[in-house]
Amino acid sequence: MTSKFDIHNQFKEVKKERAKIDGKGLVLGRPAYTDDFAPQDALVVKIIRSPHAFARILRIDTAKALELPGVICVLTHEDVERIPITRAGQGHPEPSPRDKFILDRYVRYVGDEAAVVAAEDEESAAEAAELVEIEYEPLEPVLNFEKAMDNPVRVHPEDDIKENFPIGFEPERNIAAAYHMQVGDVDTVLENSEITMRRSYYTQAQAHTALEPHTAFTYLDLHDRLNVVTSTQNPFHTRRLMGQALGMPLRRIRVKKPRIGGGFGGKQHLHVELFAALVTLKTGRPAKVVMTRQEVFEATFTRHQMRIDVRLGSDKSGRITAVDMHVLSNTGAYGEHALTVFMVAGSKTLPIYNKVDAVQFGGTIVYTNKVPAGAFRGYGAIQGNFALESAIDELAAELGMDPLELRRKNMIAEGETSDIFKIMGEGTEGVEMVVESCKLDYCTSRGAELIGWNPESNARWIDDHRVRAKGMAIAMQGSGIPLIDMGSAIMELQDGGCFKLHIGATDLGTGSDTILAQIAAEELGVSSDKIIVYSSDTDRTPFDVGAYASSTTYVSGNAVYTAAVNMKQVLCSAVERKFSQEEHSVSFDGTVFWGDEGRLITLDELSYDTLYHDGKDMKTLTASGSFSGEKSPPPYMAGFVEIELDVDTGKIDVINYAAVVDCGTPINTNLARVQVEGALVQGIGMTLYEDVLYSENGRLRTNTLFDYKIPSRMDVRKLTVELAESYEPSGPFGAKSVGEIGIDTPLAAIANALYNAVGIRLRSVPLTPEQVWREIRKTGILKSGIRKAAD
Amino acid sequence: MNNRNGKSVNKDRRDAAYIHCTVNGRKREFAVQPGEMLLEVLRREGYTEVKKGCDTGSCGVCTVLIEGKPVLSCSYLAMRADGKNISTIRGLEAEASKFADFLTATGADQCGFCTPGFTLSVIAMKRELKNPDEMEIKKYLSGNLCRCSGYEGHLRGIKRYLEASHDEQV
Numbered sequence: 001m002t003s004k005f006d007i008h009n010q011f012k013e014v015k016k017e018r019a020k021i022d023g024k025g026l027v028l029g030r031p032a033y034t035d036d037f038a039p040q041d042a043l044v045v046k047i048i049r050s051p052h053a054f055a056r057i058l059r060i061d062t063a064k065a066l067e068l069p070g071v072i073c074v075l076t077h078e079d080v081e082r083i084p085i086t087r088a089g090q091g092h093p094e095p096s097p098r099d100k101f102i103l104d105r106y107v108r109y110v111g112d113e114a115a116v117v118a119a120e121d122e123e124s125a126a127e128a129a130e131l132v133e134i135e136y137e138p139l140e141p142v143l144n145f146e147k148a149m150d151n152p153v154r155v156h157p158e159d160d161i162k163e164n165f166p167i168g169f170e171p172e173r174n175i176a177a178a179y180h181m182q183v184g185d186v187d188t189v190l191e192n193s194e195i196t197m198r199r200s201y202y203t204q205a206q207a208h209t210a211l212e213p214h215t216a217f218t219y220l221d222l223h224d225r226l227n228v229v230t231s232t233q234n235p236f237h238t239r240r241l242m243g244q245a246l247g248m249p250l251r252r253i254r255v256k257k258p259r260i261g262g263g264f265g266g267k268q269h270l271h272v273e274l275f276a277a278l279v280t281l282k283t284g285r286p287a288k289v290v291m292t293r294q295e296v297f298e299a300t301f302t303r304h305q306m307r308i309d310v311r312l313g314s315d316k317s318g319r320i321t322a323v324d325m326h327v328l329s330n331t332g333a334y335g336e337h338a339l340t341v342f343m344v345a346g347s348k349t350l351p352i353y354n355k356v357d358a359v360q361f362g363g364t365i366v367y368t369n370k371v372p373a374g375a376f377r378g379y380g381a382i383q384g385n386f387a388l389e390s391a392i393d394e395l396a397a398e399l400g401m402d403p404l405e406l407r408r409k410n411m412i413a414e415g416e417t418s419d420i421f422k423i424m425g426e427g428t429e430g431v432e433m434v435v436e437s438c439k440l441d442y443c444t445s446r447g448a449e450l451i452g453w454n455p456e457s458n459a460r461w462i463d464d465h466r467v468r469a470k471g472m473a474i475a476m477q478g479s480g481i482p483l484i485d486m487g488s489a490i491m492e493l494q495d496g497g498c499f500k501l502h503i504g505a506t507d508l509g510t511g512s513d514t515i516l517a518q519i520a521a522e523e524l525g526v527s528s529d530k531i532i533v534y535s536s537d538t539d540r541t542p543f544d545v546g547a548y549a550s551s552t553t554y555v556s557g558n559a560v561y562t563a564a565v566n567m568k569q570v571l572c573s574a575v576e577r578k579f580s581q582e583e584h585s586v587s588f589d590g591t592v593f594w595g596d597e598g599r600l601i602t603l604d605e606l607s608y609d610t611l612y613h614d615g616k617d618m619k620t621l622t623a624s625g626s627f628s629g630e631k632s633p634p635p636y637m638a639g640f641v642e643i644e645l646d647v648d649t650g651k652i653d654v655i656n657y658a659a660v661v662d663c664g665t666p667i668n669t670n671l672a673r674v675q676v677e678g679a680l681v682q683g684i685g686m687t688l689y690e691d692v693l694y695s696e697n698g699r700l701r702t703n704t705l706f707d708y709k710i711p712s713r714m715d716v717r718k719l720t721v722e723l724a725e726s727y728e729p730s731g732p733f734g735a736k737s738v739g740e741i742g743i744d745t746p747l748a749a750i751a752n753a754l755y756n757a758v759g760i761r762l763r764s765v766p767l768t769p770e771q772v773w774r775e776i777r778k779t780g781i782l783k784s785g786i787r788k789a790a791d
Numbered sequence: 792m793n794n795r796n797g798k799s800v801n802k803d804r805r806d807a808a809y810i811h812c813t814v815n816g817r818k819r820e821f822a823v824q825p826g827e828m829l830l831e832v833l834r835r836e837g838y839t840e841v842k843k844g845c846d847t848g849s850c851g852v853c854t855v856l857i858e859g860k861p862v863l864s865c866s867y868l869a870m871r872a873d874g875k876n877i878s879t880i881r882g883l884e885a886e887a888s889k890f891a892d893f894l895t896a897t898g899a900d901q902c903g904f905c906t907p908g909f910t911l912s913v914i915a916m917k918r919e920l921k922n923p924d925e926m927e928i929k930k931y932l933s934g935n936l937c938r939c940s941g942y943e944g945h946l947r948g949i950k951r952y953l954e955a956s957h958d959e960q961v
Contacts, residue, residue, distance in 0.1 A: 023895035026903025027910055028887055029840025029880035036839040122831075123824070209938050211844045211852055211904045261842070261904030262938050293845040509902025509939055670898030670944075677941030678901065705849035705936075713929045713942040 013522040014733045017670040020511045021533065022259065032259035034215040034231045035290055042217050042286040043072055043118040044125040045279050048132055049299055050107030050114050053141035053369040053698030054155070057105050057134060060115055065131040070124030073282055074132055075116040077103040080278065084161045085245040087270040088336035088374065089237035089546060091484040093164035095427025097176055097335040099156055102245055102274050107136070108155055108333035109369050110699045111299035118279040118287055141369035141698050145305060145330035148174045148366035155333060155367035167339045167427065174367045176335030179343060183419045184358030186311070189322040193313030195398055200309045201387040202764035203747070205302035205330070206686045207702075208376055209710050212261020213296050216272040217288035218280040221254075226277060228255045233268045233506050234546025239538045241270055246277060257536035263508040264682070265375035268548050269336055271300050297703040301374030302692070304341050304365075305330040308387035318401050320353050320410045325384065327363035332372035338365040340426040341373070344380030344478075347430065348634070349388045351418035352476055353410045359420065369698055375548060377679065378743040381477055382686070386765060389473035389748030393755065402455035403752065404448060407474055414438040421631075426549070431482045433631040437736065439662040439724040440474060443638035447472065450658035450720050451640035458756045465648045468655060471753025472640045475744035478632040479728075479737035480551030487556035488542040488626040489563040491520065493571065495611050497604035498530045501563075504544025505556035506536045510739060511671040512552045516560045518667055519732050523564035525590025526603070542624065550635070550737030553667060555627055557732035562625025570623045574610060575600055578617070633728045635736045637661040639680070639745030643753045650773025652754065654684055654746075658720040661741060665734035666723050672738045676721045679742025685711045686743075687750045691766050810873035814838065815882025823869040829855070830864040832872075833879070840880050840907050844936075851935035854908030855879050861912045863934075880907035886914050893952040899944025901937075909935040913949055917956060925950075 026032055062074035084098035107114055115132055119125035142148045142155055156171040163169035168178030190196050216230035226248065232238045235255040243250045260267060272289040279287035291300070311324040327345050331338040346361035378385075396403035412418065414435055421433040447453075451470055459469035492500040501520050507513040513533045521528035535541055544556055572586045575593040579586075579600050586593050586600065593600045601609070610621055640658040645651070657680050666672035689709040693701040702708040727734035747765050755761050760775050807822040814833070821832050830853045833841045841864055844852035848866035855864045856878040880887050887910050894900050894910075909932065916923065916931045923931065928949055929942075937945065 017896070017898070019895035020898065020900055023900040023903070024888065024891045027880075027891035027894060027900060027906045028884060029907040031839050033842075033904065035834075035843075210902070211850055211936065211938055212842070212902070213844070260902060261844075262902045264938070290843075293847065509904075511898065511901070668898070670896075674898040674901065674940055674944045677899075677943050678939045679941075681941035682938070704847045705845045706847050710936060710938060711942075712933050712936060713945065714933045716942045719941060719943045 011522060011733065013518045013528050014667045015665055015669060018514060018518060018528060018668050020514045020671065021517065022513065026259065033212055033261055034217065034229055034258055037229060037258060038217040038288045039219065039286045042288040043120065043279055043283065044122050045116060045118045045275050045287050045289045046125040046129045047113050047275055048115040048117065048129050048134065050110060050112040052107060052136055052138045053110050053143065054139040055107050055136040056139060057107065057114060058137050059135040061133040064133065065117060065128040068124060068128050068131060070120040071128040072118045072120065073279060074128065075103065075278055075282065077101070077105055081247055083245060083247060085241065086336055087241065089234035089241070089268040089548065091481070091545060092240060095164070095167055095339050096337055097161060097163045097167065097169050099161040099171065100334045102278065106158070109371055111371060112333060116275050116278060118283065142174060143369060143694065143698050145366055145368050146307065146328065148368050149364060155369060176331045176365045176367055177339035177342065178364045179339065180362030181423050182360040183423070186322050186324045186358040186360040189358040190311060190313040193321045194315045196311065196313045197395060197398060198309065198311045199391055199394060199763060200307060201390060203306050203383045203386055204692045204765060205305040205371065205373060206376060206690050207297055207302055207708055208264040208266030210262025210264055210266050213291040213293060214267065214271045214300060215290045216276050217286060218276040219286035220280060220284060226253045226280065228253065228273055228277060230255065230257060230273050231260045231267055232257050233263045233508060233548055235506065235536050235538050236504060236543055237546055238270060238273060242273060242277060245274055246281070254539045257506055260508050263547065264377045265379065265548060266300060268375040269301055293705060294703050297708060298371060298700050301336065302371050303376040304373040304380070304383065306345065306383045308345065308383060310387050310391040312391050312395050314395060314399065318399050318406050318409050320356055322356055322358045323350060323353055324360040325350065325387065329363065329365040330368055330370065330373065331365050332368055332370045334372040335365070335367065336372060336374045341375065341380040343424055343426060345384030347420055347424035348381035348477055349384035351420045352412055352474060354412045354416055354418035355410055361424070370694065371700055377682065377740050379549070379740065381475070382683065382744045382747065385473065385475050385744040386747035389745070390751050390763065393752040394761065404444060404453060404455065404472060408444055411440050411474060412438060413441060426481050426484070431631055436730065437633060437662065437664055437726050437728040438636055439726045440636045440638065442724050443636060443660040443662055444474060446722065447638040447640040447658050447660045451642055451656065453640060466644055466646050467757045468642060468644050469753045469757030470640065470642050471749045471756055472638065473745040473748035473752065474636070474638045475741060476634040476636050477550055477737060477741040477744065478634055479554035479731070480629050480632055481549050482629045482632045485545045485549060485551045485555045486626060486628040487544040487559040488624065489560040490542050490622060490624045491563045491567045493607050493610065493621040495607050497607045498532055499567065501531050501533050501560065502541045503533070503535045503556060503560060504541045505552050506544070506547040508547050510675060511668060512547065512556065515553060515667040515671060516556060519557050519560045520564040522733060523561055524568055525588065550740045553735050554731050554737050555629055557667065557735060558627035559625045561732040562627060563623055566623035566625055570621050571606070574621055575606065631730065633730060633736045635661065635663040635738060635741045637741050637745065639749045641746065641749040641753050643750060643757065645754065645757045647758065647776055650769035650776060652688055652750065652767055652772065654717060654750070656718040656720060657684065657746070659742060660722045660724055661738065662724040662726040663738035663741065664726050664728035664731050664736035666738065667733065667735050669723065672723060673721050675738045676742035677719050679740065680719055680746060681711050681716055683743040683746035687747045687765050688767055691768055808870065810870060812872045812875050812877055814877045815879060821869070827869045828865055829867045829869045829872050832869045833864060838879050842904055842908060844904070851912070852905050852908045854911050854935065856911055856915060859915065859918065861915045880911055883914060890914065890952050893955065894948040897944040897948040899940040899948060901939035905935060905937045909937065917953060
C-alpha cells in the first residue's frame with residue numbers, strides 16, 4: 001500500500017492534545033450511562049444463579065415467588081426456546097462454539113443462570129429470587145484445567161451444541177477448540193541447536209473490574225420493536241447475537257450504547273441483555289438488569305487461565321534458532337473466544353523473533369466448571385508475552401548474555417516480515433504483511449536510557465532487606481483483525497457550517513469519539529469542534545464491529561478518514577456546480593472554497609445556500625466511508641521496570657515503569673499516553689496483586705473488591721511513558737493502535753527484574769508476597785550471603 | 792397496580808420512615824426503608840450522578856459530601872442522613888467545572904464512571920489539606936479507585952488544579 005499521507009505534513013488537528021469531547025460532562029455527572037437512562041417503571045430483573053459448580057436441574061417451583069406482591073414473572077429453561085448460542089461479540093460466523101443456552105437444564109459453574117425473576121421493584125425481585133425453589137442434582141465438577149481433557153466427567157454432555165466452522169471442537173473430550181501450526185521442523189532444529197531449554201509458565205484468570213457493572217434495559221417502542229440500551233463494546237454484534245438467541249429478525253431489534261463505564265473486553269459479550277429482553281418480550285414492559293459486583297466477578301467472563309510450555313533453541317552467539325509454544329487454555333464452562341484468545345498468544349508474540357529456522361505453536365482450550373473466560377485487553381498476547389519474554393531472559397542467563405542484547409539481536413525490524421502473519425489469524429488464516437513501521441530498535445534503546453539499564457549491575461541493595469532491580473520485555477499487538485473487522489462512517493454538512501459524523505464505533509471511555517472527530521477535522525481542514533459526533537446505535541449509525549482487537553483508531557479511523565475525503569469531494573463538486581466551474585477546479589482550505597479566479601464562497605455560506613437558498617438545487621450534502629484492513633500493523637513497545645523487593649516480606653513494589661511505545665502517529669497525544677498508562681497499571685495489577693482463588697467445591701472466593709485487589713493510586717509510584725516517532729503508511733495520518741499494547745510487558749518485565757534482584761525465577765503469576773517469600777525461603781538465598789555480596 | 796394474580800402491589804411493604812435533608816442546597820424529604828443505604832435513595836430520587844460500583848464500600852464511585860466530608864453513600868445508612876447537608880457533584884458544579892478543565896486536559900478522565908465521586912474527594916481534599924505533597928494526595932484519594940487511567944494522569948491534573956487554585960488565592 002502506498003503512503004496516503006505526507007509524513008512531513010504539519011498536522012492541525014491530529015497529533016495534538018485535545019480534551020475528550022464528553023470529558024467535562026462526565027466529570028460534572030450528567031446522565032451518561034445505561035442505568036442513568038433506565039425508565040422509572042422498568043421491571044427489575046434478577047438472575048437466580050447456580051450455587052453448584054456442576055448440576056442438573058431436576059425441578060423448579062415458581063409458585064411461591066409468583067404469589068409475592070409485585071412479582072410479574074419467573075422464567076426458567078422451560079419458558080425459553082432451546083437455541084444453542086454464543087455470547088461472544090465477534091465477526092460472523094463466530095469462531096466461538098455455540099455451547100450455551102439462554103437458560104438450560106444444566107448449570108456448569110457457580111454463578112451460571114438457572115432462572116430469572118422480574119418484579120416491580122428491587123426488593124420484591126430480590127425476595128422472589130429467594131422464593132423460587134430449585135432442586136439440583138449436584139454432579140462431580142471438573143475444576144483442574146490440567147486434568148480436564150479426556151476427563152470422565154463431561155462439562156457439556158448435551159448433543160445439540162456445535163461449532164460454526166471447524167475449530168477443533170470436541171466436547172466429548174472437554175475440548176472447546178484446538179489448533180496446531182509449524183514452520184520448519186522444530187524438533188530437528190532444537191536437536192541441532194547448541195543450547196536448548198524447556199520451561200512452563202502459568203497465568204491466572206484476571207478479572208476486568210470495569211467500575212460500571214454490566215447493565216442493560218429493554219423496552220418495546222411505538223413500532224413494537226425491541227430496543228436494547230446496554231453497556232456493550234459492540235452494539236452491532238449484540239443485535240445479531242440477540243436475534244440468533246431470541247429467534248427474532250434483526251430488523252425488530254435496536255441496540256444502543258450510551259457512555260460505558262469501562263470495558264477492557266469485559267463488555268464484548270452478552271451477559272445481561274438477553275434476560276432483560278426475555279422479560280420485555282414476555283410482559284411488554286420495560287425491564288432492566290444491573291449486575292451486582294459479585295455477579296460481575298462470578299458470572300461474567302475472566303481472562304483465560306493458561307499454561308504455556310516454551311522450548312527455545314539458540315547457538316552460543318545468541319542467535320535464536322527455534323521457538324515452540326504449546327498452550328493449554330482454560331475457557332471455563334463456556335467457549336467464548338476460546339480459540340481466538342489462544343491463537344493470539346502465538347500470533348502476537350512469535351513474529352517478534354522472526355529470524356528463527358523453525359517455529360511451532362499449538363495446543364488445546366479446555367472446558368472446566370469454572371467462571372467462563374472471554375475477551376480481555378491483551379487477548380492472549382499478554383499470556384504469551386509472559387511466557388516468551390520470561391523464556392528469553394532465561395535463555396540470556398544461560399548464554400551469559402545481556403537480555404536486552406539478546407532481544408536486539410533477534411527481534412523484528414521495519415521492512416521485515418514473519419511467516420506467522422500469513423499462517424495465524426484469529427480463528428482462521430492470517431494475511432501476509434511486510435512491517436512498514438517498527439521502531440523497536442528505538443524503543444529498546446530509549447527505554448534502556450530512561451531506566452538506566454546496565455547489564456553489569458541491574459540490582460542494588462538499598463538496605464539490609466530491600467533490593468532494587470531492573471527487568472525488561474518487548475511486545476507487539478495488532479490493529480484490528482484484517483479482512484474481518486469493518487468500520488464505517490457517514491458525514492453530513494449542516495447549516496452553520498458544521499458536520500454530523502455518525503459512526504458505528506464504540507467509545508469505551510478511551511476517547512474514540514474525540515479522536516475520530518480529530519481525523520475527520522484534519523482531512524477537511526476544519527477545527528474538530530465543528531464535528532458533531534454520534535456513535536454506537538444500530539438504528540442511526542452505520543455498521544462497525546465495535547471496540548475490540550485494538551481496532552478503533554485504525555479500522556474506524558480509516559473509515560472516518562475515507563468519509564472525510566469523500567465529504568471534501570462532495571463539497572467541492574457542489575461548489576463547482578453552483579458557480580459553473582470546471583470539474584476538479586475548486587479547492588477547499590477549511591473555511592473558503594477557491595476557484596481558478598479566486599474566492600468563491602465560505603463553508604458557512606455554502607451550508608445555508610444548500611439548505612435554504614438554492615431553490616430546486618437544494619440538497620443535503622452527505623458522504624460515507626467504510627474500511628476493512630488488508631493487514632493489521634502491529635504497534636510495538638519496550639517495557640523497562642525497576643522494582644524494589646523486600647526479601648523479608650516478599651513484597652514487590654514497582655518503583656518506575658518506563659514504556660516506549662510505537663503506535664504510529666498518536667492521533668491524540670494525551671489519550672494515547674493515558675491508554676498506555678492505564679494498560680501498564682492493569683498489567684502490573686495482574687502481575688502482583690490480582691490473585692484468583694477458588695474454594696474446593698469450585699466457588700470463586702475472590703468475588704468482591706475486598707478480596708480481589710486491583711491497584712489503587714498508592715500502588716503507582718512512577719510511570720514514564722514515551723511515544724516513539726513513527727508513521728504507519730496504511731493508517732489514518734500514520735496511526736496504529738494503542739489500546740492493548742501497554743498491558744503486555746509488565747508480567748515478564750517484573751518477573752525478569754525479580755530474577756535480576758535475587759536470582760529467583762518465578763514462572764507463575766501473580767507474584768504475590770506469599771509466593772515470592774516462600775521461594776526466597778525455599779532457595780535459601782538469604783543464607784547464601786547474597787545480601788552481602790550485592791553490597 | 793396489580794400483579795398477575797390480581798393482588799394489590801404494595802411497594803412499601805416494610806415500614807418506611809421519612810428523613811429530611813438538604814441535597815445540593817434544596818430541602819428534600821425522602822421515604823426510606825430500614826437498612827436502606829443512602830446511595831439507593833439518592834439514585835431512586837434521580838441523583839444519577841451518584842454511581843454504584845461495588846456494593847462493599849471498596850471503590851469510591853458512590854462518594855458524596857456530607858457536611859463537606861467525603862462519604863461512601865453505599866455504606867451510609869439513609870436514616871443517618873436525616874438533618875444532614877448532602878452534596879453530589881451537581882451541587883458543586885462551579886468548582887467541579889474548574890477541576891474538569893484540568894483533568895480533561897490530561898486525558899485521564901477516560902470512562903468517567905469514577906469521576907464524580909473522585910472529583911468530590913479532590914474538592915474536599917483541597918479544602919482540607921494545605922499544599923499537600925504527592926504522597927498526601929495519593930493517600931487522601933486512595934479510596935477512589937480507577938481502572939482506566941493508571942492514576943498518573945489524575946495526579947498531573949490534580950497538581951495543576953491545586954497550583955492554579957493556589958495562584959488564584961495569592
